[in-house]
Amino acid sequence: xxxxxxxxxxxxxxxxxxxxxxxxxxxxxxxxxxxxxxxxxxxxxxxxxxxxxxxxxxxxxxxxxxxxxxxxxxxxxxxxxxxxxxxxxxxxxxxxxxxxxxxxxxxxxxxxxxxxxxxxxxxxxxxxxxxxxxxxxxxxxxxxxxxxxxxxxxxxxxxxxxxxxxxxxxxxxxxxxxxxxxxxxxxxxxxxxxxxxxxxxxxxxxxxxxxxxxxxxxxxxxxxxxxxxxxxxxxxxxxxxxxxxxxxxxxxxxxxxxxxxxxxxxxxxxxxxxxxxxxxxxxxxxxxxxxxxxxxxxxxxxxxxxxxxxxxx
Amino acid sequence: xxxxxxxxxxxxxxxxxxxxxxxxxxxxxxxxxxxxxxxxxxxxxxxxxxxxxxxxxxxxxxxxxxxxxxxxxxxxxxxxxxxxxxxxxxxxxxxxxxxxxxxxxxxxxxxxxxxxxxxxxxxxxxxxxxxxxxxxxxxxxxxxxxxxxxxxxxxxxxxxxxxxxxxxxxxxxxxxxxxxxxxxxxxxxxxxxxxxxxxxxxxxxxxxxxxxxxxxxxxxxxxxxxxxxxxxxxxxxxxxxxxxxxxxxxxxxxxxxxxxxxxxxxxxxxxxxxxxxxxxxxxxxxxxxxxxxxxxxxxx
Ligand SMILES: Nc1ncnc2c1ncn2[C@@H]1O[C@H](COP(=O)(O)OP(=O)(O)OP(=O)(O)O)[C@@H](O)[C@H]1O
Ligand SMILES: [Mg+2]
Numbered sequence: 001x002x003x004x005x006x007x008x009x010x011x012x013x014x015x016x017x018x019x020x021x022x023x024x025x026x027x028x029x030x031x032x033x034x035x036x037x038x039x040x041x042x043x044x045x046x047x048x049x050x051x052x053x054x055x056x057x058x059x060x061x062x063x064x065x066x067x068x069x070x071x072x073x074x075x076x077x078x079x080x081x082x083x084x085x086x087x088x089x090x091x092x093x094x095x096x097x098x099x100x101x102x103x104x105x106x107x108x109x110x111x112x113x114x115x116x117x118x119x120x121x122x123x124x125x126x127x128x129x130x131x132x133x134x135x136x137x138x139x140x141x142x143x144x145x146x147x148x149x150x151x152x153x154x155x156x157x158x159x160x161x162x163x164x165x166x167x168x169x170x171x172x173x174x175x176x177x178x179x180x181x182x183x184x185x186x187x188x189x190x191x192x193x194x195x196x197x198x199x200x201x202x203x204x205x206x207x208x209x210x211x212x213x214x215x216x217x218x219x220x221x222x223x224x225x226x227x228x229x230x231x232x233x234x235x236x237x238x239x240x241x242x243x244x245x246x247x248x249x250x251x252x253x254x255x256x257x258x259x260x261x262x263x264x265x266x267x268x269x270x271x272x273x274x275x276x277x278x279x280x281x282x283x284x285x286x287x288x289x290x291x292x293x294x295x296x297x298x299x300x301x302x303x304x305x306x307x308x309x310x311x312x313x
Numbered sequence: 314x315x316x317x318x319x320x321x322x323x324x325x326x327x328x329x330x331x332x333x334x335x336x337x338x339x340x341x342x343x344x345x346x347x348x349x350x351x352x353x354x355x356x357x358x359x360x361x362x363x364x365x366x367x368x369x370x371x372x373x374x375x376x377x378x379x380x381x382x383x384x385x386x387x388x389x390x391x392x393x394x395x396x397x398x399x400x401x402x403x404x405x406x407x408x409x410x411x412x413x414x415x416x417x418x419x420x421x422x423x424x425x426x427x428x429x430x431x432x433x434x435x436x437x438x439x440x441x442x443x444x445x446x447x448x449x450x451x452x453x454x455x456x457x458x459x460x461x462x463x464x465x466x467x468x469x470x471x472x473x474x475x476x477x478x479x480x481x482x483x484x485x486x487x488x489x490x491x492x493x494x495x496x497x498x499x500x501x502x503x504x505x506x507x508x509x510x511x512x513x514x515x516x517x518x519x520x521x522x523x524x525x526x527x528x529x530x531x532x533x534x535x536x537x538x539x540x541x542x543x544x545x546x547x548x549x550x551x552x553x554x555x556x557x558x559x560x561x562x563x564x565x566x567x568x569x570x571x572x573x574x575x576x577x578x579x580x581x582x583x584x585x586x587x588x589x590x591x592x593x594x595x596x597x598x599x600x601x602x603x604x605x606x607x608x609x610x611x612x613x
C-alpha cells in the first residue's frame with residue numbers, strides 16, 4: 001500500500017530525513033513513533049504531496065507520488081498536526097465544501113456527510129458553526145473531512161494530540177473501526193501505550209531514520225531479550241547456580257534471597273528448555289518469567305542509545 | 314461536461330452572504346453615491362440660468378461618479394485579495410486544501426473570483442444611480458457598460474497583484490503593505506517617475522540652452538517613449554476612457570504630449586492597449602502565484 005525507499009530531506013544544512021525506509025501492507029494500522037523533531041511530520045507531508053523530498057521514492061498503492069499527483073490525491077486522506085477551520089461555516093457546510101471539491105453535491109453529498117458525521121459521533125453538531133466546536137470535535141470533524149472521498153490510505157499526524165482521555169478513547173475507537181473497514185492508516189504519536197493497544201505495526205523513527213519496525217509482539221520480544229529472566233526458587237538453591245552457569249545463554253546472574261535475576265539472551269524456546277532442565281534436576285520453582293518491558297522503556301532506551309549513552313537495563 | 318462552480322468561490326460566497334456586513338456595505342455605498350449624485354444635480358441645475366441645462370455639468374457628475382467607482386475598485390479589491398491566500402495560511406486551512414483534489418490554479422482562481430465579485434457587486438449595484446445621469450442625456454448606455462467593464466478589468470488587475478503578494482508572503486500584513494504599495498506605485502509612482510525625469514531633462518536642457526550662443530529655438534526634450542510607462546497606470550486608462558467618451562481627447566493628449574512623445578497608433582488606441590497590457594500582467598502574476606502555491610513545483 002505504501003512504500004518509502006531511501007527518503008532524504010534537508011532543511012538547509014539540517015538533515016530531517018536520513019534515508020528513511022518504510023513498507024506498509026494494505027489494512028495495516030501503523031503507529032509512527034519518535035521523539036520531537038524526529039521527522040514524522042516531514043515524512044507524512046512528503047507522502048501527502050505537500051513537500052518535495054530531496055531524494056528517494058514513495059509509492060502509494062504502486063503509484064509513484066512524483067509522477068501521478070492526481071491519483072495520489074484520490075488515494076490519500078491527510079490530517080495535519082495543526083489545522084484550522086473556517087469562520088462562519090456550519091459543520092454540514094464545512095463538509096459540503098470538501099465534498100464539492102470532489103464533485104460530490106446534492107443528495108448524494110447529504111447522505112455521505114450524514115454517514116461520516118455519524119461515524120465520528122458528530123451528527124448532533126451538524127448545525128453548529130465549526131469555529132465553535134471543541135478541540136476534540138474539530139479533530140473528529142477533520143477526520144470525517146479526510147474520509148469524504150473514501151481514500152485508501154489515511155495519514156493522520158497526531159490525531160489524538162491535545163485531547164482529554166475520553167476524547168482520546170473515542171478517537172481510538174473510531175480509528176480502529178476505520179481500520180476494520182479496510183483502511184490502511186498511519187498515525188504519528190508520542191504516546192506509546194496508546195499506539196501499542198491500537199496498532200498492528202509500529203515503527204520507531206529517530207533522527208530521520210527508522211530504527212525499529214515490526215508488529216507490537218515482535219518489538220516486545222526484541223526488547224524482552226534485553227530484560228532479565230526472573231526466577232523464584234523454592235527448593236534446590238544449591239544446584240541452581242551450577243546449572244545456570246552451564247547454560248550458554250545465561251550472561252549474568254544476580255541473586256536476592258530466593259529470587260534470581262538472569263541476563264538471558266535466548267528466545268522463547270530456549271527459555272522453555274532452561275525451565276525444563278531446572279525442573280528435571282528437581283529444583284522447585286514457584287515463578288519463572290521474563291520481566292515485561294514497556295514500549296515506553298524501549299522508546300527511551302532506543303532514543304538514548306542513539307545519543308551515545310548506553311544504559312543498563 | 315456539466316458546468317461546476319468553483320468550490321472555493323462557492324464557499325467564500327456562502328460565507329460572505331451569511332454576514333449582514335455585505336448588505337450594509339452595499340446600502341451605505343449606494344446611499345453615499347446617491348447623495349453625491351443628487352447634490353451635484355442640485356448645483357448643476359440651480360446654477361443654470363435661462364432654463365438652459367448645462368450638459369457639461371452632467372458630464373461632470375458622471376465624471377465624479379466614475380472616479381468614485383474606480384477608486385472603490387482600486388482600493389477595496391486589494392483588501393480582499395491581499396489576504397486571500399495568506400489568510401488561509403494563517404488560519405491553517407491551506408495545507409488541507411492543497412492535499413485535496415483541488416488544483417492550485419483552482420484555489421487561485423476561486424479566490425480571485427470571490428474577492429473581485431463582492432466589490433463588483435457594489436459597482437453594479439450602483440448602476441441605477443449612474444443611470445440617472447444617463448436618463449438626462451449626454452452619456453450613452455454604451456458608455457456606462459464600458460465603464461462597468463473597465464471596473465471589471467481594473468478589479469482583475471489590482472486583484473491579481475493582491476493574490477500575487479498573498480501567495481508570496483506567509484503573513485497578511487506584509488502582503489497588504491506590498492499590495493497597496495504597488496498600487497500606489499502604479500497610480501502615482503508612474504506619474505511621478507515621468508514628471509521627475511521630465512524635470513531633470515528640462516533642467517539639463519536649460520543649462521545647455523543658456524550656455525549655447527547660437528540662437529536656436531527653445532525646445533526642451535520630453536521623456537520620449539518612456540511615457541508609454543503610463544500604459545500600466547489604471548488611472549491613466551480611466552482618463553483615456555473618459556476622454557474617449559466625452560469625445561475630446563484633450564485630457565489624455567495634454568498629459569501625454571506635454572511630457573513625452575507617443576506613437577500615434579498607441580495614442581489612438583491608448584485605452585485598448587493599456588487594458589490589454591494590464592490583463593497580460595494580471596495573467597503573468599496569476600501564473601506565478603499558481604506556481605508558488607504548488608508545493609511540489611516550489612523549491613524549499
Ligand atoms: N520548514 C522547516 N524549516 C527548517 N527546519 C524544519 C522545517 N520543518 C521541520 N524542520 C526540522 O525538521 C525536523 C523534523 O521535523 P518534523 O516536524 O518532521 O518532526 P516531528 O517528528 O513531526 O516532530 P514532532 O513530534 O515535534 O511533531 C525538526 O528538527 C525541525 O526542526
Ligand atoms: Mg510532527
